[in-house]
Amino acid sequence: MLGKFKESVKDFSENVKSAVAEKELDEDTLDPLLEELRLKLLQNNVSLDAAESIESNLKQELQGEKVKRGTAEEKVNEAVRQTLMDLLDDSFDLDQALEKAEHPPTVFFIGFNGSGKTTSLSKVADYLQQQGEDVVMGAGDTFRAASIEQLEEHGDNLGVDVISHEYESDPAAVAYDTVEHADKEDKIALVDTAGRSHADKNLMDELQKMVRVNDPDITFLVVDALSGNDVLEQAEAYEGMFDAVIVTKMDVDENGGAIISISEKSGKPVAFIGTGQGYKDLENFDKESFIDQILD
Ligand SMILES: Nc1nc2c(ncn2[C@@H]2O[C@H](COP(=O)(O)OP(=O)(O)O)[C@@H](O)[C@H]2O)c(=O)[nH]1
Ligand SMILES: [Mg+2]
Structure with missing residues (x-):
């Protein structure tokens, strides 16, 4: 369960990591990476609306961030976590x-x-x-x-x-x-x-x-x-x-x-x-x- 989704997030943070080695996370850097993540989410049966909402949240979180090499993965995971925490509701009892x-x-x-x-x-x-x-x-x-x-x-x-x-x-x-x-x-x-x-x-x-x-x-x-x-x-x-x-x-x-x-x-x-x-x-x-x- 969830193996493929995990791969998508991993790939995304790998990409962010290598982008960070060259320059900071501006729109030009982030957009293609986010687009790639979106495609992978779609392949994992996440709906287009949900993928776009995740994408725009991540963009807000990450754009302009100066992430040191080595902490990029943590940063991305934190942003994905926060986005999903906001999106999902487990409050029913x-x-x-x-x-x-x-x-x-x-x-x-x-x-x-x-x-x-x-x-x-x-x-x-x-x-x-x-x-x-x-x-x-x-x-x-x-x-x-x-x-x-x-x-x-x-x-x-x-x-x-x-x-x-x-x-x-x-x-x-x-x-x-x-x-x-x-x-x-x-x-x-x-x-x-x-x-x-x-x-x-x-x-x-x-x-x-x-x-x-x-x-x-x-x-x-x-x-x-x-x-x-x-x-x-x-x-x-x-x-x-x-x-x-x-x-x-x-x-x-x-x-x-x-x-x-x-x-x-x-x-x-x-x-x-x-x-x-x-x-x-x-x-x-x-x-x-x-x-x-x-x-x-
Ligand atoms: N593997 C698995 N099969 C399930 C699960 N829930 C239901 N099924 C199976 O899905 C099929 C359809 O389930 P059923 O309850 O008859 O669906 P209904 O038509 O909505 O009433 C049955 O063969 C169930 O055993 C589940 O969580 N896991
Ligand atoms: Mg039935």
Whole structure:
């Protein structure tokens, strides 16, 4: 994970170092180096907007700086670190958010097909159970073949009740019943939804209705780290509908670009990263350790 990104930053500071040997960091020196860094960020699936924002921050930090040979790398790393610290948000705290929630606390998982909604929901269910909380899962994906059975299997594995209706039935009603069950039994309601894209007008309307009827306390947008630049389309499709992001498949991603892109685009915190297919493969997103991995 993040190997390629690290290389980009290394190359950039190497370039700065050799430029410094000749002259100070004026615009003419810095611009081509920044452009090279930008290209490398883009190759690592960092979105153009995010790459440009990083670039302009670095320019502000570094331009006119007199950096002694030997300290250039430190200086650049510090500038990249500061830029990423400002860009990334890891302030979301699930336990706190649940404490503040209405009763029963209701959590929705939304996102494109295959992004990892059902898996992440099950991981969160497991996490909450470990914390001593009772949870119920709602099979709100009534659209995709086998989705209900998939959630029921997770329910069996975890010993968690699953509320489900028929395929093709109204997912708002499934969510409603899940919340009602949670209310009666003093549980947290975790509601799955069907994958949607801009193109699926009906499914998008259905999701809006689900949200309207059930007014979730927390909605997670689940995106797949491998989807690269497509995360922008996903952030757009669900704009205004989510509170925090879960980025899955970080175990198979090479560069971490998706986290940077979605953060820049949405301005929302990244709550968790998915690091595998098992229930325990869910980590709180910690921006400092993420940045450490890039810069080490
Ligand atoms: N390697 C890896 N696979 C994941 C992760 N999260 C989900 N998956 C896999 O991605 C596929 C799609 O996940 P699923 O939860 O069904 O996606 P959904 O369509 O959004 O509900 C499944 O095969 C999951 O096991 C993750 O963090 N790492
Ligand atoms: Mg699913």
